[in-house]
Amino acid sequence: MYANLSKTIKEFDVSYRKGRAKISDQEFDSLVRNLKRIDPNNSYFHQNKVLPSMGNGNYEEFLETLLQDTRLILTPKLDGCAVGLMYIKGKLVQAITRKGKDKTEALKTIKNIPHKLPINIDIQIRGELYGHGLKPTKSQALAGGHLRKKIPTGEGLSFCSFEILNSELNKHTQLIQLKKLGFEVPEHKFTNYLSEVDLYRKLWLEGKLFSSYPMDGFVLTVNSRKLQKQLYQYQYAIKC
Secondary structure (H helix, E strand, C coil): CHHHHHHHHHHHHHHHHCCCCCCCHHHHHHHHHHHHHHCCCCHHHHCCCCCCCCEECCHHHHHHCCCCCCCEEEEEEECCEEEEEEEECCEEEEEEECCCCECHHHHCCCCCCCCECCCCCCEEEEEEEEECCCCHHHHHHHHHHHHHCCCCCCCCEEEEEEEECCCCCCHHHHHHHHHHCCCECCCCEEECCCCHHHHHHHHHHCCCCCCCCCEEEEEEEECCHHHHCCCCCCEEEEEC
């Protein structure tokens, strides 16, 4: 039973990363939660995923772990491909996928990814490769196809940066720093009231929040880096 469920999840995961999703995100997340419940030591949960994942599922349980006045930042959950960029002394030296595959040359074709930063720093950046102005499924398919091409062009794609990995800066300060370095950063909203999250979700479902992005939800992030370190999960994806 466990083996069949694990195999099914892995097959769906591979299809999704190739831009050919066979089930919805909600259905996939439900399968993963079931596997976690019945077989928490399954090999699926011990893959060498270089880029960290965020929590998803019942966001109300996530909010219950926070104090009522916790400052949160809301950003769009872009439907594309997660990418990590590494700069050494301000120069782009490597670009990897979520699973650690080197796609440096493919990412160098993306027009809004700087090859050289204005200052000589060592920095690792996490973001999303996405199709600007496309529907979510088209965006993900275009980004996934680009990463598989032998001679990619980058046409129709953009990179949106969300996070400086291993940084001690608060989330909002990271976004400011990324913008100064020349990266696209996402639109974002602040809230100190957990009760407002449902309101923002309603606005998103009505197409009134972050409507210019190909997104399948939005992300809640605890702003304080100090508080992030105290929490088991400080970033959560809210989907339709």
